Amino acid sequence: MNIKLIYARLKADIDFIEQELERAVGSSSPILEEASLHLLQAGGKRIRPVMLLLGAKFGDYDIHRVKHAAASLELIHMASLVHDDVIDDAVIRRGKHTVKAEWDNRIAMYTGDYIFAAALECITQIEDMEAHRILSHTMTELCIGEIVQIQDKYRYEQHLRDYLRRIKRKTAILIAASCQLGAIAAGAPASIHRKLYEFGYNVGMSFQITDDILDFTASEKELGKPAGGDLLQGNITLPVLYAMENEEMRSLISSVHAHSSREEINEIIARLKSSDAIEKSHELSRRYLDRALNILNELPPGKHRNSLRDIAHFIGKRKY
Numbered sequence: 001m002n003i004k005l006i007y008a009r010l011k012a013d014i015d016f017i018e019q020e021l022e023r024a025v026g027s028s029s030p031i032l033e034e035a036s037l038h039l040l041q042a043g044g045k046r047i048r049p050v051m052l053l054l055g056a057k058f059g060d061y062d063i064h065r066v067k068h069a070a071a072s073l074e075l076i077h078m079a080s081l082v083h084d085d086v087i088d089d090a091v092i093r094r095g096k097h098t099v100k101a102e103w104d105n106r107i108a109m110y111t112g113d114y115i116f117a118a119a120l121e122c123i124t125q126i127e128d129m130e131a132h133r134i135l136s137h138t139m140t141e142l143c144i145g146e147i148v149q150i151q152d153k154y155r156y157e158q159h160l161r162d163y164l165r166r167i168k169r170k171t172a173i174l175i176a177a178s179c180q181l182g183a184i185a186a187g188a189p190a191s192i193h194r195k196l197y198e199f200g201y202n203v204g205m206s207f208q209i210t211d212d213i214l215d216f217t218a219s220e221k222e223l224g225k226p227a228g229g230d231l232l233q234g235n236i237t238l239p240v241l242y243a244m245e246n247e248e249m250r251s252l253i254s255s256v257h258a259h260s261s262r263e264e265i266n267e268i269i270a271r272l273k274s275s276d277a278i279e280k281s282h283e284l285s286r287r288y289l290d291r292a293l294n295i296l297n298e299l300p301p302g303k304h305r306n307s308l309r310d311i312a313h314f315i316g317k318r319k320y
Contacts, residue, residue, distance in 0.1 A: 003314040006307050010053055013063045017049050020071040024118040035099050035111040036118075039078055042094045047207070048073050048175060051311065052182035055196045057304035059186025068125035069185040072135060073178045075119035080142055080170075082112035087150060088233045092225045131184045138177040145169025153234030156244065156254040163238055164205070171211075172204030179203075179308075195299055199308065202292035207315045209285040212237035213278060216269050228265040231256055238284065242277035249275065289316040 007014070025036035049070040056066045084090070085098040086108045092098065100108035116139070123135050148166055152158060179200030183193035214223065215230045216239055223229075230237050231253070244250040252268060272278070292312050299305050 003310060006310060007050065009307075010050060013053055013067070014046060014049065016063050016067045017046075017053075017070045017074070020067045020122070021074060024071055024075060024122055025115060027114065031103070031107060032111060032114050035103055035107055036078075036115055038096075038102060039082060039099055039111075039115075042096045044094065046074065047311070047315070048077055048178040051175060051200060051203075051308070052178040052185075054304050054308050054311070055179040055182030055193070055200075056186035056188075058183050058192050058196070058300065059188030061186050065126070066182060066185045068122050069131065069181045070178075072119045072122040073138075073174065073181060075115050075122065076135075076139060076142065077174060079112045079115035079119065080146065082108050082115065083146065086112075087146070088229075088235075090225070090229075090233075126181075126185050128184055131181055134177050134181060134184070138173050141169045141173050149235065152236060154236075154257065155234075156236060156250070158236055158241075160238075160241060163236065163241060167205060167208040167212075168201075171208040172201050175204030175207060176200035192299065195295055199292050199295045199299075199312075202288045202295065203312050203315055206285045206288040206292065206312075209238055209281055209288070210316060213239055213281050213285070215239075216272055217278060226262075228269045231268065232258070232260060232265055234258065238281045239272060239277045242280045243272045243275055246275065285316055289313075 021040055022037070025033060025040060027033040027036070052070045052073060053063075053066065056069075081093065082099050085093060086100050086105050089100075090098050091101040098108070099111050103111075119135075119139075123132060126132075145166055145168075149170065152162065152166065176197045177200070180193045180197035183196050188196075212230065215237065216228060218227065220226050226232075231240060234256075240253060244253055249268075249271065252271070256264065256268070289312060293309060296305060296309055296312070299308075
């Protein structure tokens with residue numbers, strides 16, 4: 001099934017989640033509500049809520065129960081974006097001003113904290129201790145991932161395992177939890193929701209690697225921000241690690257700092273794209289995707305499993 005058809009089939013339920021998100025960020029503080037809605041209305045693919053809905057299809061599906069778990073996971077993702085933009089001093093996200101650019105760093109940090117709190121409030125509607133344990137673990141790992149990313153900025157002497165551990169915490173665990181919490185909220189057996197977690201984890205790893213590739217290969221219009229932004233901010237991603245296996249590229253890349261010029265970054269992008277770093281990154285992304293698809297084969301067959309397979313393929317092969 002085409003990815004657009006999956007979204008179309010789930011549109012009514014996605015709309016319920018959007019309404020729940022708007023309700024969750026409502027506040028007696030006009031600034032907090034306006035800043036939260038500013039990010040919410042910037043849109044996004046809503047990959048996590050969609051995967052959560054599909055995970056819930058393996059149990060006793062009830063959107064009025066499942067929507068709380070979906071909103072909670074998406075709010076955690078949103079909060080992390082607000083904090084990321086402060087750390088990275090980012091001005092543009094999804095083609096719009098970031099919260100920190102529209103207001104300031106202090107407002108942005110409190111907005112992120114407020115959205116995190118809203119996520120915790122949403123999950124209280126799910127009376128399952130396992131769901132609460134998973135959510136708290138996910139938030140803890142996400143925060144550790146953020147701190148590690150700060151510590152690793154411009155640290156060019158790092159290993160592949162450092163990168164993989166970082167993206168596991170920052171991206172893969174949240175997608176894994178989305179798949180699993182949907183099934184838990186719908187009362188699916190543990191054997192199902194644990195497989196969905198494994199599936200989501202591997203899809204999440206592929207998703208982030210693809211994102212890191214696109215930071216070099218997609219256009220500014222497609223990205224909604226300048227290409228090569230991760231490198232300029234000191235985030236050492238997989239294509240960079242592979243490119244630095246070449247000594248000349250290592251020397252060039254390791255000279256990048258916060259005030260490097262756009263011309264320097266553009267030269268590195270051009271040389272990196274002409275190397276084998278992009279293809280090697282795609283290969284590792286495909287390996288994670290293949291693992292996800294193999295795990296999916298262990299789940300009960302049907303249209304919901306097929307939809308998860310289509311989303312996994314979309315994530316692994318998207319162009320921006």
